[in-house]
Amino acid sequence: MLGARVHAYLRAAAGTRAHRAGPFLIRFDEHDDAPPFNYAIPDDDLAPTGEQVAALAAAFRERGRTPRLEYVPQVAPKVEEALLAAGFAVEGRFPLLVCPTGALAEPPADAAVRLALVTDDPGLWQVARVMNAAFDAPEANEHDVARLRGVLGRGGLVAAATDAATGEVVGAGQLGGPQDGVAEIAGIAVRDTHRRRGIGGAVTALLTRAGVEAGITMPFLTPADDAAGRVYARVGYHKAGEVLHISAP
Numbered sequence: 001m002l003g004a005r006v007h008a009y010l011r012a013a014a015g016t017r018a019h020r021a022g023p024f025l026i027r028f029d030e031h032d033d034a035p036p037f038n039y040a041i042p043d044d045d046l047a048p049t050g051e052q053v054a055a056l057a058a059a060f061r062e063r064g065r066t067p068r069l070e071y072v073p074q075v076a077p078k079v080e081e082a083l084l085a086a087g088f089a090v091e092g093r094f095p096l097l098v099c100p101t102g103a104l105a106e107p108p109a110d111a112a113v114r115l116a117l118v119t120d121d122p123g124l125w126q127v128a129r130v131m132n133a134a135f136d137a138p139e140a141n142e143h144d145v146a147r148l149r150g151v152l153g154r155g156g157l158v159a160a161a162t163d164a165a166t167g168e169v170v171g172a173g174q175l176g177g178p179q180d181g182v183a184e185i186a187g188i189a190v191r192d193t194h195r196r197r198g199i200g201g202a203v204t205a206l207l208t209r210a211g212v213e214a215g216i217t218m219p220f221l222t223p224a225d226d227a228a229g230r231v232y233a234r235v236g237y238h239k240a241g242e243v244l245h246i247s248a249p
Helices: 002-014 050-061 079-085 121-134 142-153 199-213 226-235
Strands: 019-021 024-027 039-042 068-071 089-098 113-117 157-163 169-175 182-190 218-221 238-247
Touching (some): 002 039, 002 068, 002 218, 002 238, 024 050, 068 079, 079 238, 089 226, 113 199, 121 169, 142 157, 142 169, 169 199
Parallel strands (some): 039 068
Antiparallel strands (some): 024 039, 089 238, 113 157
8 A cells, every 4th residue: 555655664764763652653853843854653544542642742842843743644544533633733735646667757958957966965065055945944054964964874865956057056855765665755946046947857857767776666755736746747746645744733
């Protein structure tokens, strides 16, 4: 089942610092309280009690984090009702997109932009700066770069798009370390000065192609809006499910 494979990937991506609160696995970032880096995944087929949800919320609040979850509701259909009853509110429902083997399409290339995978620290710093700027995060710091090093350390990939004329990194993205052939493409970012030139799609295609060549059989992603979804559709991604983001005030 697709959703169960995504859940298994998310649990693996949480790493050794993951915290368990009963039937919920929580991914905490001790250096960054941004919501995308702090969320829980429920056990599959879970029907949580009120006490279990309260313990989950307490685990977040003890660390100064907003209680929230990111998960595939089809895998645990009884969780949302319990969360809503406990005062949680839906942040959004996002399409779960996958690119089957053989479906990858190569978008038109911008001759003024060079695409490459990045492994060195100077390149990772530039990637972190582009990502933080695109997502309205604070100026990139050592922890942001360490997070990208962690992606590489788990077998993932980091990509950069560089303006050939200036040498400036203007686009970026990452592919998480695989779990049983599953990996998430995330952090696709393009500087404001270079948008609407196909760079986001080109970075996505590069990461997808390189991931498949490395043995990934199910790359997936969750676009933040319809415009991003259309970019990924041109690369070969299509909707195969839904991801729910839900949090407590």
